[in-house]
Each structure stands twice: as C-alpha cells, then as structure tokens.
Amino acid sequence: MAIDHLMQEDRAVEFLARELRRGTLVLVLGAGTSLGAGLPDWRSLVNRLRDKAGMPPVSTTAADELQSAADEVLREFCKGNQEVFAHLVKDCLYDGVKLSWNLVKDDLLIALGALISGSRRGSVKRILTLNFDSILEWYLTLHGFVPRVILQPPAIEGAEDVRIYHPHGFLSHPDLNFPESDFVILGLKSINRRLGTQGDPWWEMTRHFFRTGLCLFVGLSPASFKDRALAPLLETVGAELQHDRPTGFWFLHGDRNDAQAREFLDGNVVPFYYGRHEQAPGFLLSICKQAADGIAM
Secondary structure, three states: OOOHHHHOHHHHHHHHHHHHHHOOEEEEEOHHHOHHHOOOOHHHHHHHHHHHOOOOOOOOOOHHHHHHHHHHHHHHHOOOOHHHHHHHHHHHHOOOOOOOHHHHOOHHHHHHHHHHOOOOOOOOOEEEEOOOOOHHHHHHHHOOOOEEEEOOOOOOOOOOOEEEEOOOOOOOOOOOOOOOOOOOOOOHHHHHHHOOOOOOHHHHHHHHHHHHOEEEEEOOOHHHHHOOOHHHHHHHHHHHHOOOOOOEEEEEEOOOOHHHHHHHHHOOEEEEEEOOOOHHHHHHHHHHHHHHHOOOO
8 A cells, every 4th residue: 555645744643533433543752742741861861860879971862772771770779679770760750840731731742632532433442652651641630631540461350441561661640640661661682571572471461452443653753663572563554554544644844855754655654754843733633623524514
C-alpha cells in the first residue's frame, strides 16, 4: 500500500478520524509529551542523576551513551540496587514539578485527553508510554476518567476508560497515590532486556499493539525510530502490514527532511511534520473534530 499521500494534512486527518471512529488508534508516547509539565528531557534527567551521584555531566544526546551514563549511576552510586535507583530517578524526575491548574491548561495534555475521552466518535483505549511519570494519569482522573496503569502484562481488562502500559516503569508524583514500580528501565542493559528480547511479555505486548492498532507516535525523537528496542518490532510488523495499511504516524518537529521521510515511509510509518510545537495539539484536536463530524445525527 502506498502511504506517502498520507503525509498531506487533510488526508492524514481524514484517515485518522476514520480510525478513531473505528476504535483502532493506539497512542505511543515519549518524553516530549511531558516537557510541558516541567519534567526534564532524557539528557537532563540523566545529568540530574549524575549530579546527585557526584558524577560529571554528559553532553551527548546519543542514546547508547546516555544509557551507559545512567548505568554508571546504578552501578557505582546505587550499588546495583534497582529500588534505590528508582527512588533516585523519582526525586530527579519530579524536582520542582507542581500539579497545578496552570498545568491543566497545557495544550498537548488537552489534545491527548480529547483523544482518550469516551465519545460516540470513538476514543483511544490503549496507550503505550515510554515515560515514567504520572502526569497523564493525573490529568485524566482530574476530569473524571478512570485510567488503569499496567506495570506488567498480561493484565485482565476491566471497565477502565483507558489502559496505560508502562514498559519502562512507573513513578507516581509524590502528591498522588498510584501504585508504582520498584524499578525503572533507563540503562543500556535493562533496555536490551525489556523491549529488545523476543518472547519477553513486553516485547509480545508491543508487537500486538503495532499489529492490531494504528499507532500515533507522539513525543518521540527521530532517533527513537532506530532504537534497538523499537526498530526490530517496527521492521517486522511493518513488513507484515505494508500491503494493507501503515503501522502508524510519527510526529516530527521541524521542517520536512526528504531523506528522513523516506526512511520512515520505507518502514511503513507515515512521518508527519509540524513546524511549531503548538501545531501538534491542533492537529490532534482536528482528528477528534472530524471524527465527530462524521457521525450521523
């Protein structure tokens, strides 16, 4: 199936609105979705950890090097204790982050919440987030929705409004009472074991999501497309689906890069470029509106 025409905004909105009505959309979220809440990006988080451990900061943005820098903190400062490391990550993650009404006004949270909100025009029922934080869960409960945090698959499905899967661990904000994991997947070795191992429950669950839903990749960098954990899954599932439909849409901030776009298209993923940060929430809300407009009254 040719998918490059779906890079055009009007066609993308029409296609995604139809899938929202059908209930097939799956959100795959990265760190970019939490930056508006004041949470650190990946490098900032690793450097906060290293500062607490009395280690020099790193300037790299390369995934392998950041993961190795986190592993050094776990090995040397936390003496290999995953629970101690998780507590340290939690302290660094939420440093200075307040849950306030100003945060409720975050445009991206509003747009994600709209996709998840139950409606006749359809809603997102499954979310795979590579983040540790509980900002989205807090936002949903504040609006009267019932999210269920999944710390380990398989998990029985219930009457919750949305299921939020946290393969890398889950650390609740200190002001909240969500059940949380006693580990986080942040270093090189742990990431290899989690999504990079065929047959692992999380590997199987992620593959199932990619095969049975149309994924919206939001808040992930272009480098994540080639990540050792995601890339093999995207490649194998994309090869299975390429004659039927795209695996998903990947939101990319910045001007269109033709060579980069071709890499995504060849992997059966539609790259969707937005020049300004404020354009992404508007695009997501337009999907909701068009899906609702397609409901006969």
